[in-house]
Amino acid sequence: PARCFQLFPYAPARCFLSFAGPAGLTAAYEAKRLGHSVRLFEKAEKPGGNLYYASLAPNKQVYGNWMNWLIAQVAKCGVEIKTNTCVTPDMLKQNTPDAVILATGGEKIVPKIPGMDLPHVCDAWQILDGTEASGKNVAVIGGGLIGMETADFLRDKGASITLVEMLPRSPVGRMAAHGYFLHQRLRDGQCRFCFDTRLEAIENGAIRVISQEKTETLSPVDQVVIAVGMKPRDELKKALVDQVIPHVIVGDARQVRRIIEATEEGARAAWEL
Known part of the structure; x- marks a missing residue:
């Protein structure tokens, strides 16, 4: 399932982070470290985003170790990851964050091919x-x-x-x-x-x-x-534009790439709040 993180800093900046993948977790940690009030939301039952699935492939367990370390760092710095929660336009209206870091990741590409509904x-x-x-x-x-x-x-x-x-x-x-x-x-x-x-x-x-x-x-x-790949997931972008909320799109929500680009963009987004 896709994951959703939102970072909502409240002092000195109120910041929402949407989805807790590599980009969202990195942004949450850096924003909190810099003194922002952060709220981090995850759509799935547990954080990690698609990094969790990557860690399940043969010889990639180290990815899972790094993911667990990053999740622990976020918790250690005092950021609560609110799982099973996806940020909605109504949530944005009610909370009026100063900034949103949109790290909603990528979603599966589902080709339109005859037979896709077969049980196998x-x-x-x-x-x-x-x-x-x-x-x-x-x-x-x-x-x-x-x-x-x-x-x-x-x-x-x-x-x-x-x-x-x-x-x-x-x-x-x-x-x-x-x-x-x-x-x-x-x-x-x-x-x-x-x-x-x-x-x-x-x-x-x-x-x-x-x-x-x-x-x-x-x-x-x-x-x-x-397994035809992924495409950016940025459905919150319209609500952010309509409500005139400053925001940055990072990681796979911007363009599906490697983990290193996602973490760098997440960190830079927090540094520039």
């Missing part, structure tokens, strides 16, 4: 958190980092993987160690890579794809995992 279709997040069990013959749709890491997770569970990606080659580079070993593990696990290939339809026991202008049916497929 799920998304990468459901696989990683165990909501959906691994299938035996799995088609992973999307060859970016989310898709590659989910395929690696499924490989670790013993699944046979077919990875479908529209681009002519994987967006995950091999120059960094993580990308290099990710590609190596999938190759060693006999993962079938289908690049320059577009998913046309999902069927019972198969998927229909288009590659080099030719339609092909890939089977057997008993599970289809959608």
